[in-house]
Amino acid sequence: MKNKSVIIIGAGVAGIEAANNIAENGYNVTLIEKENLLGGNLKNYAKLFPDFYEAGEVKNNLINKLNSENINVYNNNEITELFFENNKWQAVNSQNQKFLADAALLTTGFTVFDAKRKEELGYGIYDNVITSLEFENMYKTGKITTKQGNIPERIAFLNCVGSRDEKVGNHYCSRVCCINAVKQASEFKEIYPDSQAYCFYMDMRMAGQFYEELYRKSQEKHNVIYIRGRISEAAATLDNKIQIKSEDTLSGLPLKMTVDLLVLMVGIEASIGTNQLASQNEINGEYGFAKSKGLYGNDNITNKKGLFLAGTCKRPLTIPETIADAKAAANQIIKYLNQI
């Protein structure tokens, strides 16, 4: 009975967590990852909001559990096709190698918005306009500097880049960028207390536990300055600083300032894999994300029998939410494998 198997596509937070849970129950798991290293988007982060927990630790805890003999990990394997045939779920990689199993779990996750599509913000044009991911990378090294190697005296974070933007077709809120901006601004101020951090927002959405507290702390302790207004133009000055223009909507006046570093809080988009595999199986929902059967109790199953979903391939989620979702998916899969 227990020789039944499941393929999990994507070894990010959701994939690994689900793999561990399923394997603990004695089923065989094939965990497939397109990249060399496991951990998915979690690899990109140094610390997590709202408690500054080490992202590396979360990742290592997840990966360390993977040594169960029931789990086979295939990295550097990009799945291009996923379909149900001969009573088996079959995943085909780019080298045409096939993986077969009784059930499949999509944990293909997200990718960040390509900020170059918002040309007016100058990403990819000016050196000192960076994305939140690049900020994380710098933070990991402990040195946040401008491209010229200077310590930024002023840094600005811009929320909602690629989220809540009809022009790029993303009407939804990515949910994590607000709190991430608060986190990064706080981190920045921890390192450079004498520098000034600004955060430009349309709405501050602090709807998670301890988010509001972190927001408040960033104001009180770190003196992060919050400006309600969207930046709509950025241009480089002669000394490689970035001049930004926004409206200070609460005072009703246009506002311009020069910053050393402009950080674009890029939103969450469905990853290419999510988009591709979901549409192949006709479970593609809005904006390229995969669609579950329903939000209430059916969030991990799909209209396809034996095909399950977990994590950010469905919608933007935080890491604790993803872990919980992966556990829920594992639970559903085990139930399913028991039945067949």
Added chain:
Amino acid sequence: MNYNNFIIPFCLGASLLLIIIIYKFAKWLSKLDKKQKYFVKRNFFSKKSIAAINEVFREALIHRNIYRKNPLLGYMHMSLAFGWFLLIVVGKIEASFYAGSFFEEPWLAIFFKFFAREQANFWVANFFSFTMDLLLLIVLSGLALAIIKRLKSKILGIKKATKHVIYDKIALTALWLIFPLRLLAESSTAALVQNGSFLTGGIGELFSLQFAQNVELPLYWAYSSVLFVFFVSLPFSRYMHIPSEVVLIFLRKWGAKAGEQYSGLSDFEINSCSRCGICIDACQLSFSANINNVQSVYFIRDTRYKKLNDNIANNCLMCGRCTEACPVGLELTLIRQQLRTKTEIAGKHYYDYCENKNNKNKTDIIYFAGCMTQLTPNIIIAMKNIFSAAKVKYWFMDEDKGICCGRPMRQQGFVQQSKDLISKNTKLISKSGAKLLICSCPICYKSFKEEYSLDIEIMHHSEYIKMLIDENKIKLNKSELNIVFHDPCELGRGLNIYKPPRQVLSKIGKIIDTEFSEKDSLCCGGSLANTVIELETQLEIRNKALEILTKSKPDILATACPLCKKSFTHAYKGKVMDIAEIVSKFLYLQNNSKKQEIKEKEIFSILK
């Protein structure tokens, strides 16, 4: 005298028609502006009038333009127009011949068969009779096609037929009835006195003598009455285009041009629209967004009947595709712009706050990026690059946010405001002493060229780059890239600049043709001129255009307008680049081989 009471409706209708047309034409001619009147006076007695007659013959009677678009549709128009024209001309000759005088009763030709009962049966009469029957047959065949078109327009190459107003329907019904009734009336006479040829005679033979006697007079009454209805409804229906177009062709040949202001010429143009509906098919709002009630035909119709509303006046991308398609050659975009003009508030100065913009430096060359280009900084950087590579000194006029060129205001009908902006910019430009103005935005470019009266040279950056290449000031690297060039509306159809950008791009890569290019090119949907449609509709238009443009999966989708670039970038995951950006990337740096190497790597990276 050849007289019967039934000629009264015809004579009455014809006189009324004549009076109305003379009154209307006199009114419109008096409304011509000074320049137009000057041309009319100068060229009235010149060869141009003869050319006009030729043109009238070709366009108004033979409908060459429609024929080119669709032969069947052309035949329909030709058979009706030219056939009827010949019926009148030949009928007139026949009647004159019969009466032995050129000044016979004017209605004799129309009801000839009825009055020419005792005509001698010799070859001339037979010839006329035969010719007239033949012509009638041609007209009737055209009529049959017209009926088919009404019922199933696709057969005649028209996807969407115009929806007509009540005047049109009355006139149309009358028009459709004229020739069958004439056929029947003449056939009944032919049955009685045997003066018909193959058609009228042939049908006449089917009539019994008794029947023919009973129906002859009523049929002539009906024929005459239908003529009355048609004549009286003509000036109020779309058939007004018949007389109007004739005058319009003369006016055009004489050199009268439509200006910024609405004039008598515009009146002629508006009335020359035959509501054929070809513009509906050309319109992207129709085929991309399924909006089928705002096109030029409806715009002009509503203007004529004084029913114009904002929804129709402003629901237009002003891309100019309908102007290109119009068989009558009406300048539809210009007319729309003229008519959008709003009532003004006297004595207002709007943009005094721009006064503090000063130019202290004298310069030979001005670069004007334009408002839109401010949001595509890549273009500005590219232009700066090109200028420095060509070692050109220039003044970047709107580096710190300039004054708008005024065209967006003009397009929305705010003439006074537009003039205010134009005078502000003109002052700045003339102070600088420049000899050349380079624009990055085709909208500004068109404005500078047509709405400003600057006596300096004005160029779009694609033309300027072409010039720099020709003068050997910059050199480009050649590559294997496939490039699709999207013609911006204002640059292409607006100013007829199709070649320079292509010549530049062909030095860099291979230009791939698309289904719609040059005159037929599509609007990107980002047009500012439409203030009715919402973003969603604009995106539909953009997506359709993008789909067509990128069918061949080019390496680069090139354009020469910041607005087009912006529209496409948001949706297309491939490369969308302005021509200046591409040139800047492919600049060949002669004296610096190391930099050149880096450059080549960069080019390679574009492909990724």
Added chain:
Amino acid sequence: MTKNKHYWNQYQKEIADDNYFYERSCIRQSFFPGSETTFLKILREELGKTIIDDPNQHTCTGIGYHSDVVPFDTTMTVCARLFSLMKDAGFKNYVPSCVTSFGVFTEVIETWQNFPEELEKTRNFLRKATGREFDIPNNIVHPSDIIYKYRTELKNKMKYQLINQETGKPLKGVEHIGCHYGKIFSKHAVGGAEFPQVLAGMIEEWGGEVVDYPERRHCCGFGFRQYLVMANRGYSVANTKKKFDSMQAYKPDFVLTNCPGCTMFMDRWQYTIAEMEGITYDDKKMGIPVLTYEELAGLLLGYNPWDLGLQLHQIQSESLLNKIGIKYDPKDKFVGKSGTFLGEPNKPEKLIVDYEK
């Protein structure tokens, strides 16, 4: 509104039951001269209380203080002198007729209690200036508090009730409390700052109905600086207008106030609004009568309206008198105490002052 259980009922204050030291108001004596006399008469004759009306009394500096021309030290010293007069008379319960004074006294006493050094300083100032000594009063209440306290006793002696004689329904009264009565220290107000009961209690006890309208708590617009500087007067009147605009829909029969400024401004600004913009707030273009609590109590007790000084109001009150059913002789309206005719005042252009039934 008092019919339901309300939290403001717990906001009660201590009101002494006898032996009051009365201090008159600066402006009331000239604008509504009948009120203070009536108060003394009611207390002495109807309630049998001892109340002293010292001829040596003077201003509390309230208007000067709130107009930023008198410094606080001066105000404290002037108040101290008034208290010393009370000490001389041997009284402990201070009753200032004016709400501004009431506010000033409570503020001064509060200051002394929190900053004893200020009290010492004031004692010094007073000693140096006049050689006088003073005590802080045991009880400081506004006259309206006293009327409120004895509203039931008074009701038993009243000839009339606040009931419309024609319809038999209670008359609708707008009560307006002076800001400085409860908004400076709500503990000194009966019912607190939000729902002061002092006037509402009287109206309801005496048969009327209190109108609860949206701008009930809004200031009358006096505001000292606002009225006293002509450039600001438009703001002052705008506040009054806002109140009347808001209460108009309820068709109140009268306005009852306990503050000299409020009585004055709600009465006189009605004239200004009528003359400037042609707006009056009743059907007959006569305006809504504005009464002091003493005048109302006097009327209901059956005193002659002309003795109460109602003819000196801008808005004439015959309509209200008729509604209550009070008998009066129109001929006596402008006859002075001496029995001679004083002459009639000039009539406004738009506001009607002659009552015709």
Added chain:
Amino acid sequence: MKNWGFKISQARIIDLDKANTKMFEDLCLKVPSAKRCIMCGGCSATCTASNHTNFNFRNCNLMFRRGQFEGLAEELDKCMLCGKCKLVCPRGVNTRAIIYNMRIILNKMNYKNIEL
């Protein structure tokens, strides 16, 4: 008329009971996206007129929405209709059409060449 030396001050308050909000509803029939504005201020940030004057489209739109028309027509006259604001709006509001229509409504403008 008497010279009072002062006038009754007008309230600065936005009184939504009395304000004419119907005008905005009518505007929304023409430009439905007007409702979608979330007041992010991106439009004013990029606006040339806003950089030189106190013109503020976001605020104009808000004032129109709240039925506060005083001085609004003059304020809108500063706009050059260049359309940059439309390009940066994250909610896809047809800002340019809003200004155009507000102008027409507030100035009671009409078509010059057509007697309607």
